[in-house]
Amino acid sequence: MHAHLGGGDDVSDERTQAMDTPVQQERILSGRYRVDSLIGRGGMASVYRGYDLTLGRLVAIKILRRDLASDNTFRTRFRLEAQAASRMSHPSIVRVYDAGEDLEDDGTGGTRHTPFIVMELVHGRLLKELIADGPMPADDAARYVDGILEALEYSHRAGVIHRDIKPANVMVTDDGQVKVMDFGIARAVSDTSATVAETTTILGTAAYFSPEQAKGEQVDVRADIYSTGVVLYELLTGRPPFRGDSPVSVAYQHVREAPIPPTKVAASAPPQLDPIVMRALAKDPAQRFADAATFREELDAALDGKSPSRRQLAALTDELYGERQQKQTETEHTLTQLSAENGIARTQSGPPVAWVWAAIALLVALVAAVAFWVIRTDPLDLRAADTVDVVDVTDMNYKGAAAALEDAGLVPIERSEPSDTVAEDLVIRTDPAPGTSVMNGATVEVVVSEGRLTSTIPELAGRSEQQARDAISGTEGLHLGRVLPVNDPDSDEGTVLKAEIDGEEIAEGDEVLQGAMVDLTIATGRVTTSNLEGFTLDAASDQLERLGLAPETREDDTCEAEDQPIVIAQSPAPGDVPVHSTVTLTICSGEPAADDDSGDGNGNDGGTGGDKSDEGRKGE
Numbered sequence: 001m002h003a004h005l006g007g008g009d010d011v012s013d014e015r016t017q018a019m020d021t022p023v024q025q026e027r028i029l030s031g032r033y034r035v036d037s038l039i040g041r042g043g044m045a046s047v048y049r050g051y052d053l054t055l056g057r058l059v060a061i062k063i064l065r066r067d068l069a070s071d072n073t074f075r076t077r078f079r080l081e082a083q084a085a086s087r088m089s090h091p092s093i094v095r096v097y098d099a100g101e102d103l104e105d106d107g108t109g110g111t112r113h114t115p116f117i118v119m120e121l122v123h124g125r126l127l128k129e130l131i132a133d134g135p136m137p138a139d140d141a142a143r144y145v146d147g148i149l150e151a152l153e154y155s156h157r158a159g160v161i162h163r164d165i166k167p168a169n170v171m172v173t174d175d176g177q178v179k180v181m182d183f184g185i186a187r188a189v190s191d192t193s194a195t196v197a198e199t200t201t202i203l204g205t206a207a208y209f210s211p212e213q214a215k216g217e218q219v220d221v222r223a224d225i226y227s228t229g230v231v232l233y234e235l236l237t238g239r240p241p242f243r244g245d246s247p248v249s250v251a252y253q254h255v256r257e258a259p260i261p262p263t264k265v266a267a268s269a270p271p272q273l274d275p276i277v278m279r280a281l282a283k284d285p286a287q288r289f290a291d292a293a294t295f296r297e298e299l300d301a302a303l304d305g306k307s308p309s310r311r312q313l314a315a316l317t318d319e320l321y322g323e324r325q326q327k328q329t330e331t332e333h334t335l336t337q338l339s340a341e342n343g344i345a346r347t348q349s350g351p352p353v354a355w356v357w358a359a360i361a362l363l364v365a366l367v368a369a370v371a372f373w374v375i376r377t378d379p380l381d382l383r384a385a386d387t388v389d390v391v392d393v394t395d396m397n398y399k400g401a402a403a404a405l406e407d408a409g410l411v412p413i414e415r416s417e418p419s420d421t422v423a424e425d426l427v428i429r430t431d432p433a434p435g436t437s438v439m440n441g442a443t444v445e446v447v448v449s450e451g452r453l454t455s456t457i458p459e460l461a462g463r464s465e466q467q468a469r470d471a472i473s474g475t476e477g478l479h480l481g482r483v484l485p486v487n488d489p490d491s492d493e494g495t496v497l498k499a500e501i502d503g504e505e506i507a508e509g510d511e512v513l514q515g516a517m518v519d520l521t522i523a524t525g526r527v528t529t530s531n532l533e534g535f536t537l538d539a540a541s542d543q544l545e546r547l548g549l550a551p552e553t554r555e556d557d558t559c560e561a562e563d564q565p566i567v568i569a570q571s572p573a574p575g576d577v578p579v580h581s582t583v584t585l586t587i588c589s590g591e592p593a594a595d596d597d598s599g600d601g602n603g604n605d606g607g608t609g610g611d612k613s614d615e616g617r618k619g620e
Helices: 072-086 127-131 138-157 185-190 196-203 221-237 247-256 271-280 292-303 310-321 323-342 354-376 379-386 398-407 465-473 537-546 608-619
Strands: 002-004 027-029 033-041 045-052 057-064 096-105 111-119 122-126 170-173 178-180 387-389 411-417 427-431 437-439 443-449 454-456 478-486 496-501 504-506 511-513 516-523 526-529 550-560 567-571 575-578 582-590
Touching: 033 057, 072 096, 072 111, 122 127, 127 170, 127 221, 138 170, 138 178, 138 221, 138 292, 221 271, 221 292, 271 292, 271 310, 398 411, 398 427, 398 443, 465 478, 465 496, 465 516, 537 550, 537 567, 537 582
Parallel strands: 411 443, 478 516, 550 582
Antiparallel strands: 002 122, 027 033, 033 045, 045 057, 057 111, 096 111, 122 170, 170 178, 387 437, 427 443, 454 511, 496 504, 496 516, 526 575, 567 582
C-alpha cells in the first residue's frame, strides 16, 4: 500500500517518481515543518510527506499554487477555513494539524507568501482507485458511503459543509477505515474572487456537483448529500450518473436530466438501493434526505429491505424528476441499448434535444459577438459611460461604507455575520469584491461584523449524558464533540464528569465563541479492580473501599488458617466491576494439621505423654 493525501484538488498518485523522490534542497516551513518527498500533485496544490520538527511526528504538507497564494482575499479565507477544519476531530476525517504561510524573498525585493496546510499522514488508497476496478458489491459500497456520511454528520453538526465530496477526496486506509479530506477548501475558493477557470480546476470535475452548485446558488448540507449520492451511484455502477464531452454539458444534466436507476446501468446493482440513490439525487434539495444521519439510516434499512416494484420506482422517479423526464430518460436508455446490441445507428441526438443545442449555439455566438465588440470599443469610454469599480470599504463602519458606495453610484445592502478577526460594526468584505467592475446602480452586499458572538455554557457536569446532549443542542452556537467514557468510582453510569473545549475544562456560565465543539467525559458506571490474591485481608479491604466497593469475607476451611489472613481468591475476578458493588475475598480458616514429628525419635511421645507415664508409675 502507499500513502495518499491531497483531495480537494484531485491530487494524482505519482507512483513512478513522486513517492520516493527526495526534494532537491531541504526545505523548512515556518521553522518547524520539514518538506520531504512528493506524494502527489493536483490543480490546486502539491502534497508532500513531511516531518514536524517540534512534535517529532510524520505529517502530510499541502503547499498551494503560487498564483493562488498571490490573492490576499483567498489566503485569508483559506486560513480561516483551515482553522475551522482543524477544530474537527473524528476518525472518519483526515485531521488538520496546522495552517500557515511561509514567507520567502521573491528575488525582486518583495515577499512571496506560500500558504500551506499540515495534515495527518494517511496510508491507504483513494476511493477513486478502488472504483477504477469496476462496480462494487452492495455491502462494500454501502460501507464506504456510510463512512463518508459519518464524517459529514459530524462536520455538519460543526457547521462545516464540505462542498466537494468525490472519490478523489476519500481515502480508504489499509485497515478499511474511510477518511474524508479537504473540508472547507471548496468554500475558501468559492468565497473569493477566483476566476471561473480556477474555481473549476479547484473544485474538481462537474460529475459530482449538486444542481444548486452548477447554477451558482447558495448551498447547504444537502449539497453534500447529493454529491454522496453520486459517489454511491458510481460505486454501484462503475460510472457517475451523468457524463458528457465538457463540464458544461455535465452541469446541464445535473440541473435538467433525470438519472437512470443504477439497476438499468449495472445488472449487479441491488434493486433495493435504487430508491436510495434516486432520492439522494433529487434536483430539489427539499426532496433529498434532510441530513447525513437520515441518509445513513435509510441506506442501512434498504440493504435489509425488499426490492421495490417497477411501479413503485416509476412513481418515485415521477415524484422526484417529473413524468416527462422519466419517460425521456427511459426512451434514451432503450435507444442506447438497441444501438449497442444491434449496431443500429442513432438518428436522433440524446438530450438535450436539437433545439436546445441550437439555442446554446446561438447564445455562444451572441456572447462572442458582444465580446468582440467590447474589445474593439475604447474600454475607457465604455467604462466611463456604463460601469464602475466597487470601492474598498473594508474596516469602515456601515454608514461610511454605504456613503462611499452611493457616491460611486452603487446601491449598498447590509448583511451581518460573526467574526473572530474583525471588530464589531466594521465591514468584513463586500460582494462583489473591491475592484470588481459592475454596472452603474448595481447592488453591493456589505457584510458587517457582529463581533465575537459567544454562547453561555449550560449546566453539564453531574447531569446524565442525554441531558447534557439536549442542553448542548438546545444552546445556540454549541455543538457536541467527542464523548469519552471513563471509569469513576463515585459516579453512576452515564453521568457527565466534565466538559471541555479544545482540551480546557469549562463550567456552567462560561462564555465561549459560537461554533465551539464541546467534548464530554462520561462515567461508565464501573471501576477497575486489581488482582488482590496474596494481599492481607486488611490491605485488600482497604483498597476495595477506596474504590467505593464493599468487601465481603468468605472463609475456606479446606486450607490452614494464617495468623494474618491472606486473600487466596476474589469474586468477581480482577477487572471492571459495577460501582458500589460487593467483592468477595476468600481466606483460609481450617485448623492447623497435627504435628507427627514432635516425638524424640525413639517412638516416645514428648512432653505430656511422658508425664502421663510417670503418673501411672506413681499410682502403682
